[in-house]
Amino acid sequence: MNTLNMASTRKTKRTNHKKGRKTISRILTWAGFLLAAFLIVVFYYGYRKIYGHGIHISQPEMAHVYIPTGATLDDVADILIRQDIISDRKSFIWLAQKSGYSKKIHPGHYLVRNGMSNRNLITMLKTGRQTPVKVMFQNIRTAPQLAGVVARQIEPDSLDLLSLFKNDTFLKNLGFSRETVLSMFIPNTYEFYWNISARDFFLRMNREYKKFWNDKRKQQAESIGLTPLEVSILASIVDEECLIKSEEPAVAGVYMNRLAKGMPLQADPTIRFAIGDYGVKRILKKHLEIDSPYNTYKYSGLPPGPISVPSISAIEAVLNYTRHDYLYFCAKEDLSGEHYFSKSLAQHLEYARQYQRALNKMRVYR
Numbered sequence: 001m002n003t004l005n006m007a008s009t010r011k012t013k014r015t016n017h018k019k020g021r022k023t024i025s026r027i028l029t030w031a032g033f034l035l036a037a038f039l040i041v042v043f044y045y046g047y048r049k050i051y052g053h054g055i056h057i058s059q060p061e062m063a064h065v066y067i068p069t070g071a072t073l074d075d076v077a078d079i080l081i082r083q084d085i086i087s088d089r090k091s092f093i094w095l096a097q098k099s100g101y102s103k104k105i106h107p108g109h110y111l112v113r114n115g116m117s118n119r120n121l122i123t124m125l126k127t128g129r130q131t132p133v134k135v136m137f138q139n140i141r142t143a144p145q146l147a148g149v150v151a152r153q154i155e156p157d158s159l160d161l162l163s164l165f166k167n168d169t170f171l172k173n174l175g176f177s178r179e180t181v182l183s184m185f186i187p188n189t190y191e192f193y194w195n196i197s198a199r200d201f202f203l204r205m206n207r208e209y210k211k212f213w214n215d216k217r218k219q220q221a222e223s224i225g226l227t228p229l230e231v232s233i234l235a236s237i238v239d240e241e242c243l244i245k246s247e248e249p250a251v252a253g254v255y256m257n258r259l260a261k262g263m264p265l266q267a268d269p270t271i272r273f274a275i276g277d278y279g280v281k282r283i284l285k286k287h288l289e290i291d292s293p294y295n296t297y298k299y300s301g302l303p304p305g306p307i308s309v310p311s312i313s314a315i316e317a318v319l320n321y322t323r324h325d326y327l328y329f330c331a332k333e334d335l336s337g338e339h340y341f342s343k344s345l346a347q348h349l350e351y352a353r354q355y356q357r358a359l360n361k362m363r364v365y366r
Contacts, residue, residue: 061113061114062111062112062113062114063085063111063112064110064111065079065083065085065109065110065111065112066079066108066109066110066155066194067107067108067125068107068155068195069107069155069195070107071105072105073093073101073102073105074093075105076096076105076125077089077092077093080092085112085121086118086121091118092118092122096122096125099119099122099123100126101122101125104126105125106126106127106128107155107194107195108128108130108194109130109131109132109133109194109195110129110130110131111131112124130193130194130195132192132193133154133191133192134153134190134191135153135154135189135190135192136153136188136189136190137149137150137185137187137309138187138309139187139311140182140185140308141278141307141308141309142308143165143182146182146185147161147162147165154192154194154195154196154201155196156196156198156201160197161198161201164198164199164202165178165181166178170199174202174203174206175206177305179304179305180229180304180305181305182236182305182306182308182309182310183209183228183229183232183233183236183306183309183310184206185205185309186205186208186209186312187311187312188208190204190208192204212312213228220319221319224256224318224319224321230302231315231319232306232315233302233305233306233307233310234252234256234302234318235252235306235310235314235315235317235318236306236307236308236309237255237267237270237307238251238252238310238314238318239308239310239311239314240267240269240308241267241268241269241329242337243337244338245313247338247339248313248314249321249322250321250322250324250326250329250339251317252314252318252321253321253323253324254326254327254328255267256321257324258327259301261327262300263300263327264297264298264299265296265300265301265302266297267296268283269307270294270295270296271287271288271290271294271295271296271297272307273294273308274290274292274294274295275287275290281359282356294307324341325343326341326342326343327342327343327345327348328341328342328343328344328345328347328348329341329348330351330352331355332351332354333354333355333357333358334358335358335362
């Protein structure tokens with residue numbers, strides 16, 4: 001091979017080598033670009049999945065999440081999965097552990113809104129930023145009934161609440177007894193943290209009772225010769241007697257007249273309470289023979305405690321009872337819930353016979 005051909009061959013090899021290096025460089029550049037793009041996409045979707053707006057609640061637009069006392073991170077994740085609030089359990093747990101939420105789980109009631117990010121959700125749970133619940137109760141007759149109604153609205157169960165109704169020492173420290181404690185609960189709507197303890201619920205109700213019985217109401221009670229407890233006891237009887245609220249002050253007036261004269265109250269609701277049967281329509285002679293301090297046919301004065309949780313309207317009716325001369329009242333024979341009021345026993349007995357005939361006609365014998 002001559003010198004010219006050899007030089008040409010070497011030049012061609014160098015050119016090809018340079019082209020090869022450029023091609024490899026180009027390939028590596030594109031590969032790097034594609035890898036970077038891939039990582040960006042992965043990072044972006046991973047970020048959105050973990051930190052982004054990943055919470056989509058169906059209906060309504062906010063979910064009520066209840067985290068019980070003693071719950072673990074796994075329990076919280078199960079609750080959120082069960083309510084379709086999160087879809088990726090692993091991502092939630094990873095972020096929760098990374099943020100330190102797993103070290104301290106705050107129980108309570110939380111409102112989770114549509115569009116809330118996982119980060120915001122965990123921040124709310126981690127800081128215990130719960131939303132209070134509204135607790136309502138009214139038309140309550142017994143402690144077990146009250147415990148059941150309240151237990152459906154806060155975390156403590158009915159047994160926890162009911163045990164305090166029977167705790168004599170605890171009740172005494174609040175200024176009440178088993179017989180009188182129902183008067184401590186003023187029917188209304190209250191805000192509580194869902195995970196409040198049974199004990200703290202009672203303490204709060206005691207504060208609300210003291211707030212309700214302000215100086216004005218105490219003075220009103222004193223002016224009619226009753227204590228706040230006695231007002232509540234009488235109000236519980238008025239509640240049971242009156243289907244029509246507008247009659248409450250007049251019915252309270254009848255009982256106040258009887259108390260003033262030393263007459264037995266002869267209140268049928270106290271008999272139903274004594275026999276433990278609120279469904280009895282007719283009070284019979286055998287019922288009146290029961291030996292109980294709640295038998296207001298046998299014993300004069302007020303019974304030892306309220307026969308139900310007195311309503312605010314009945315308490316106000318007693319404090320502002322109607323001044324009149326009536327000593328008797330009887331349900332009307334049309335069973336409308338209204339009453340006839342009488343000054344004489346003879347007139348009252350006539351109204352009573354009309355009512356009894358109406359019950360007989362309807363075949364109501366008990």
